[in-house]
Amino acid sequence: MKSFFAISFFFLVIIQLKAQNIKVLNSLTKEPVFGVAIYNVDKSKSTVTNFLGEASLSAFSNTEIIYFKHLSHILKEITKAQLGQLNRVYLVSNTEGLDEIVISASKFEQNKRDIPQKIININAESIQFANPQTSADVLEGTGQVYVQKSQLGGGSPMIRGFSTNRLLITVDGVRMNNAIFRGGNLQNVISIDPFSIQNTEVTLGSGSVIYGSDAIGGVMSFYTQQPQTSLTDSLFFKANTIVRYATASNEKTGHIDFNLGYKEWAFLTNISYNDFGDLRMGAHGPNDYLRPEYVSITNAGDVMVENNNPLVQKTTGYQQLSLMQKVHYKPENNLSFDLGLFYTTTSDYARYDRLIRYRNTTLRSAEWNYGPQNWFMSNLQITKLSSHSNFYDKIKATIAYQNFQESRMDRDFQSSIRNIRDEAVDAYSFNLDFEKNLALKTELFYGVEYLYNKVMSHGEEENISTNTIIPTVSRYPNGSSWQSAAAYSSIKYKPNLKFVFQSGLRFNYIVSNADFTENNQYLNLPFNTAKTEASALTGTAGIRWSPNPVLQWKLNASSAFRAPNIDDIGKVFDSEPGSVVVPNNNLKSEYAYGGELGLKLNFNEKFILDVSSYYTYLDNALVRRDFTLNGESQIMYDGELSNVQAIQNASKAWIYGFEMGFKLPITNQLNLTSQYSVVGGTEEEDGIEMPVRHAAPNFGNTHLVFTHNHLKLDAFAVYNNELSFLQLAPSEIEKDYIYAKDVNGNPYSPSWYTLNFRGQYQVSKSTTITASLENITDQRYKTYSSGIAAAGRNFILSLKYSL
Structure with a gap:
């Protein structure tokens, strides 16, 4: 008892x-x-x-x-x-946290306060609240990355006056840029599923020491969710389902993920499907953006059809499927293996900016579609910790294979010839990265990298009347290759909590090989092969100084480079109506030299002000300019007499800017935040100065956020200044069909703003509802250089259920 x-x-x-x-x-x-x-x-x-x-x-x-x-x-x-x-x-996570960790600066975890460069951190919680359509929208939501869109299935980031192949994208530390990343607008970032992202880090400014070629203007590092093991002997199971609907594009999205965790093994599966309809633009804005008519393809041929609702941008809809499988194995506390498999595919989707071009009084194109954009990646990462090695405390080996597939299909109005060009890239990479504490105050990061890209490219002409296909010039030299080998090191010296010094060096050697034998039967180039070799030594040095709890200074200087890739050397394509780009085997690397000064004031978390200014000089810039082929300035291409152009080291540029952001906690629950970016620059060629193409207009946002228990509300405005006709780069003026017209009939990019509201409520431990009303006043606008108008008034409703 x-x-x-x-x-x-x-x-x-x-x-x-x-x-x-x-x-x-x-x-x-x-x-x-x-x-x-x-x-x-x-x-x-x-x-x-x-x-x-x-x-x-x-x-x-x-x-x-x-x-x-x-x-x-x-x-x-x-x-x-x-x-x-x-x-x-x-x-709720606070991204202003003093102990926020970043990985992109050295490929190993560091405190964000120690990094002398400006890095934006976007966590999964912020992404879920923002309800982005694509990963391009994730970046745009920061207010410090500008996004251009040529079509609904697009999103080309601009950072500090640079874009496309002068920016680098990584996924789980693996370089996504490949040998055919171009200077024109890119949409590869949409292959990254926003539902799979655990954290995104955007480095503003050069990242060449760690990432090599292309990382001139910035690095966008996406880190995906990790499988979770069980802390007990029982199975750890976790699952989430999300459904979403948006009115502006009649979007229907579904997502599911589930985690199976054991003591040493863990498995994570993600599946997402998006179905987007034709996008509706706003009701109030320039009439130049309206879609009054479109081409309908009938059994009787191509017919111009009046659009019964000119606000609807016909044929912009598409579908996307994204899959991710992760496996984590940790047999010992100091050893882990991580395998990631990714696959994304889209339906065919229209390149909208090409479908709104006119030739005289009729639309120029009956079809202009990108074929499915497919991306596959397998990534194996092995991490080993050691307290006994003289060479490292942590070593990380990463082996990855990627396959990129894309295609283009275009046909002129009432033409029987459809031009088809298919491209594929096999990309292999190997990285070996080390971290070593040399002393209590000194930390060393170093590593080696090898990359190999193989490009396959084919061109065909299909006669839709006779159903016959004949070969034609391909976009790239088939079978070409691009290789890169590099070694880098970076050191961090932190004598006390107030001061940090970081510096690094990287040596890179790059070789490109191209064989034009197949294309020379159409182009008659004065060469059959091209080989370019480039070596570069780049460096960075910066300090972070916090003399008191209020004040924090950051100063950084760096150099960066971009070596010519296969797109620069061997591309053949119609850059604009009446022009064709041809190969050029006489190219050198372009170099950038820049500096950044940042100041952060933190008044005991009651007011936080963050400002930074930067300057970059770009030398030997690779740009598209007029050219001659065998002494001729014009050749026939796809049945049209076209001006000859080529990528050339023909320019230099000066880019500068200023960024300011603040956070004002009004109460414990209510915060006011704002971000504003000013970008400027000039480009010089033959003594003539002109505006820089990818210098975005001044832009920013302001948010009033209320958080209480399970409720979060956000009323915010997004705004964008005008770029006048005189502020447009010559290459933008040539694309006058995507712009509004000023009082003189010249193209320009008008200013615009949107008012928006979103809210999230956690109904229970398992159920969360997120709703947004975007562009409340139904403005009709385009982000700078975009071919497609942005969404008009848009209601988005999302439901998440967790187990």
Whole structure:
């Protein structure tokens, strides 16, 4: 009997203790938050959560307000009475957290405060709240990355006056840029599924020391979700389903992911499907953007048809399927293996800016489609920790294979000839990265890299009347290759908490080989092969100085380069109506030299101001200019007499800018934030100065965010200045069909703004609703250089259910 009472008393104590315990979790990841300070108003009672996110609230009364504070999360207040029987508190991540970790600066984890460059961090919670259509929209939402769109299935980022192949994209540390990344607008970033992203880091400015060629204007690093193992002997299972609908494009999206976790093994599967209809533009804005008519393809031939609703941009809809499978294996505490498999495919989608061109009074093209954009990547990463090696504390080996497939199909109005060009790239990469603490205050990062790209390219002419196909000139020399080998090192010296110095060097050697034998039967080039070799030594040096808790200075200087790739050397394509780009085997690397000065003022978290200015000089710039082929300035291409152009080292440019952002916590629940970017620059050729093509107009956003318990609301404005006719680059003026017309009939990019509202409510532990009303005043606008008008008034509704 005594034993019975003793056991009963023991269980009662355990039950009572359980009732007094609280578990603090991240509201998005549902992971425990360690080190949360829990206290009352006068701080006479306090406790801290343990590694499991647990703490006892037994000292607190039911009615007093309890505060939950953590450096990387938003302050939360609640009473025990409000908690009721619920033993969980969810904290919302705070991206201004002092201990925010970034990986992109060295490929290993570092405190963001130590990095002398400006890095934007976007976490999964922010992405879920923003409800982006594509990963390009994820970047645009930062207010510091400008996005151009030629079609609905597009999104070409611009960062600090640079774009396309002068920016680098990585996924889980693997370089996405390949040998045919072009200077024209790119949409490869949409292959990255926003639902799979755990964190995105955007480095503003050069990243050449760590990433090599192309990382001139910035690096966009996407890190996808990681499988989670079980902390017990039982299976750890977690799953999420998301459905979303948007009115402007009649979007229907579905997503599911699930995690299976064991002690040493973990598996994560993600599946997403998007179905976008034709995009509706706003009702109020330039009439130049309207779609009054389009081409209908009938059995009787091509017919011009009046659009019964000129606000609907006909034939812009498309579908996309994204798959991700991850496997994590950790046989020992100091050794882990991570395998990632990615596959994304789209339907055919129209290049809208080419479908709105006119030839005299009729539309020029009956068809202009990109074929399916397919991307596959397999990525194996092995990470080893060691406390005994003289060479490293952590070593990471990454082996990856990627396959890119894209195609173009175009046919003129009432023509029987359809031009088809298919491209594919096999991209192999190997990276070996090391981290070593040389002393208490000094840390060394170093590594080696090898890349190999193989390009396949074919051209065909299809006669749709006779159903016959004949070969024609391909876009790239078939079988060409691009290789890169590099070694880099970076050192961080941190003598105290106030000062950090970082510096690095990288040596890169790049070889491109192209064989034009197949294309010479159509082009008659004065050469059959082309080989370019380039070597580059780039460096960076920067400091972060925080003389007091209020003030933080950042100063950084760097050099960067971009070596010619197969797109530069061997491309053949119609750059604009009446012009054709031909190969050029006499190219050198372009180099950039720049500096950045940043200042951050933090007045005890009551007001935070972050400003930075930068300057970049680009030398030997690779640009498209008029050219001659065998002494001729014009040749026949796709049945049309066209001016000859080629990529050339024919320019230099000076780009400068200023960025400012602030955060004002009005109350514990209400925050005002704003971001504004100013970009300018000039390009010089033969002594003549002109505007830089990818210098975006001044742009920014302002957000008023309210957060309380399970509710988050955001009222925000997005705005964009005008670029007048005189501020447009010559290559943009040539594309006058995508622009509005000023009072003199010249193309220009008008200013615009949108007013928006979004909200998120966590109905229960398992159910979250997110709703947005974008462009409330139904403005009709285009982001600079875009061929397609942006969405008009758009209602987006998303439902997430978690297990």
